[in-house]
Amino acid sequence: MLSTQGFAGRIDELLPLLGRAARRPGAAGELEGVADWLARELGLECALLGPAGAVMVATPGFPPEVLTLARPVLTRLAAQGTASAATRIGEYHVLLEALGTSPPRPVLVLAGTLPPDRRAVAVASHAGSLLAALARAREAEEVLAAYQRKAHRVRLAVTMVLMTGDVSLALRMSAGAVPPLLRAERVRVCVLRCAPDDRELIAQAHQDAAGFHAGGLLVSCPVWDEHLIGLVAEEENEPPGAVDRGIPALLSDLVAANPRYALGLSRPHPLPQTARAYEQARHALAAARTSAGRRAVFQGTASLEEFLPHEPARRWARRLLAPLDGAPRLTVDVLRLALQFPRTGVAVLLGVHRNTVAAHLRNAQRALGLELEDAASRALLALALRLAEPAAEGPAAEAARAAGAAGHRRAPWAPYAEAGEAGEAARAWAAAFLGPVERHPRGGELLEVATAWVRANGDAQRAARRLGIGRATVRTRLQTAERLLDRDLLSDGPGVQDLTLALLLTGRIPHPPPLS
Template sequence: MSSPADPPTVRALLRRTELRLRLAVDEDRLAAGALDRVIRGVHSSDLADPTPFLSEDLALLTTGTQFTGADPADYAAYVERLVVRGVVALGFGTEVVPGGIPEGLAAACGAARLPLFEVPYRTPFIAVARANARALAAQDFARRTWALDAQRALSLAALRSDGLAAAVDELSRRLDAWVGLFDAAGVLRHEHPRDGAGRTELQAEVTAMLARGTRAGATVAVSDGTVVLQSLGRPGHLTGVLALATGVLDAEARSVVTMVVAMADLALEQRRGLLRARDALRAGLAVSLLDGGAATARRVASRMWGGLPPAPVRVALTDAGGRDDVVEWLESQADGRGSRLFFGRIDAGLLLVVPASDDTLLPLLAERSNLAVGVSDPVGYDEVAAGLAQARVALEGGGSGVRVFADARGGLAAAFDGERARVLADAELAPLRAADAAGGTQLQTTLAAWLAHDGSHERTAQALGIHRHTLRARLAAVERALDVDLTSFAVRARLWLAFEVAQRGAWADRNS
């Protein structure tokens, strides 16, 4: 934010040769940057305590009449009051009181690290005040000129085909600071310069700001300074966040930033409208894929996005169909992946199609958006509807993150969960429990082991530690108790399922 005029600092005032001012305390005894503090005004007073009449960032001029007969403690107290009030420098008019600058005053200013300068008798105090006022006016004019020039440059940048990106670049150059633009999904869409420091550290705060959905600003501390964040869009419909790695902005700089915020609001709202149109098109193509219209979907996708993902593909389903932030993030991923991702909203949620070989995007989506994602086995485009059915089964199987249909296959018995299934399973096995209770037998344990060992008498006997003849006798007792024929596959399947449901119910009871 450079300006052609020198800022009205203590140092600049001392350099005005026509005033013939002289620094009376060596610079190495002053506070760091003391001579570079801006003087917002010049006031003169010979009161022993002028602070009630002063404001911050003033230079105070005095002739020293209040110090007649003063002792060192009076000087120290006087200077301390000025420092606490925020006075940036003290000027002493010589030759009004004989003897020049009192040594006690110089020592007190040195101890307090406050600049003290001599104003010669022939330099009126009003000349010092006017010089500073002219410097302030020149600085204000330079800043207003800078702001007008910056706004003109930003207006021209906005006329380019990449208007918003060009405006961000121009703002970065004018502020001499890194500027980043995040979209509604929290993705960094554009930055200048491209090696901007601290942007990774901003992600959590940007995501939180967007999640709150309110128009707000924030200042975030990063490893090499601070970054100012300003949300974009309307409350409840935020379109992004503008980030500036800069310190405190003056009024002119804020006006320039406000102009870019307005540009970004308009551009991102227009982009949001475009995304809504693309969203509707994707939804239509998703329905087409499910209805067997892969050829039509492929032609449209080829013109719009470079094509559909190459087969074989995995069909995924998540219940984030109502979350615009997820859709916008997927749009940003589709921009970078070409034809390696297709998605669209359907009645069941959000349908995704990715190459079967892609094992990165879906886990990233699940982790980033805190979603559960059901994923099918690899299928062709003539099997998308079947893939969706698999994805739905995987999604409904419980758990979090990515849920793969292949992992759900072994859990067929889970489809029979519920109170009704447990009552039926209990009734199926009740005769065995009654026989065991009445005769002290182990029919239920024996049958479960025999089914678990695929009906092998030898392996079951070894597992139970009994003779094969004993096993056959127990199985015959099972058939009598249940009035079934264990050589029937249907009977064995029914009994196996009863044990599975009973076991799942017992686990649920123990962990409830």
């Protein structure tokens, strides 16, 4: 049995163990190391039970039957004022000591074939108190980790709802802890490209007690592993320097300090148009990747739907989408997201299996009579979905389907095919959109590569073969076009769709076959 003098001589072994366990309360093995030291020095087996009676840590040789047979005593010690108890269970002498003052309390259990002397009991009591403190630190860290996970889920849910334009639902989801963002008139979206493991560290380091960030939101993108999304409130009369304060300034400082980071920022948008602001931030990030400071604010031309007269464009979109009238809501949601993200990302966003995503896309493709892998079809369909919604199931949907079936064959592919104001607006948009590339000294070859890229449905190898150049050259020229157009062209999504619409309008690529 260890004497007090022996214990004092070996205390230098215990202190480093306690220090490591205190610094890393959640690390596997640190708490166990302290328990093993205590058992080794006292010649006793050791177990620490949490307030609920679960074993928090135990030495490998601790006899489990002791805990079973001592359960009544353990319950009494955890719940009542009794400080300690000693008993005999089979061949073991058992010492039980409650730790702390507020029930339910942790209980330290020591078991050995010889009874412990008073000095060993005193040492065990002090060391047990330290074990209990470290165990509480571990529990606190686990509670904090659970809170961080839940805070992230709430932030992500609020962000995804804002992407749908439903500000009222986002307010209800915030459950009283409403960030100023949800009361703001406008929102600016930032997208930081960084290491995947850095995203939550950044979000956690700067969140407030409610789990938000300086009145806005920072949330790890569920689709792109290297993207951290920031949503920032901006008022109508915000001064020009708004991007140099708050979350934008924080993310800009991180970019300046880390050469692997890049940042894209949108223009301010009305809060219900958060999705449009997010698209702009993604486009700006593509430009930032090749800019000197790796930071860019979206400066490109807005998307086509913002230039079209509302009613003619909406009528065209309704005719195009008529075959989806009455389709399950999930089919429409899958289709909309699949025009922006990879199918695996769609599955993550909707919480469904990839096979479910594929099945809904097949159903939509059959109903619409188009090939969803075709870039032109995807661009026109995405435009239609931004302009209108398929009718929900019911009498209105039946009537819309009947009208659509009668007029769908002659429905033009695009609203700019209609005479008058819509066509003029669309052509003016295309000229403004492609202008930065056309004015570039090498604009001809850049447009040639962009056109081949779209014709190849985003396949760089096919585009390279068509042009007789290398695949790397295709990507390099597309990156130059990205910077000039302020569009993300290398990931299939809104940027490629805007480019495709501009190429359709200028006659550089043909329209897809009419629906039958």
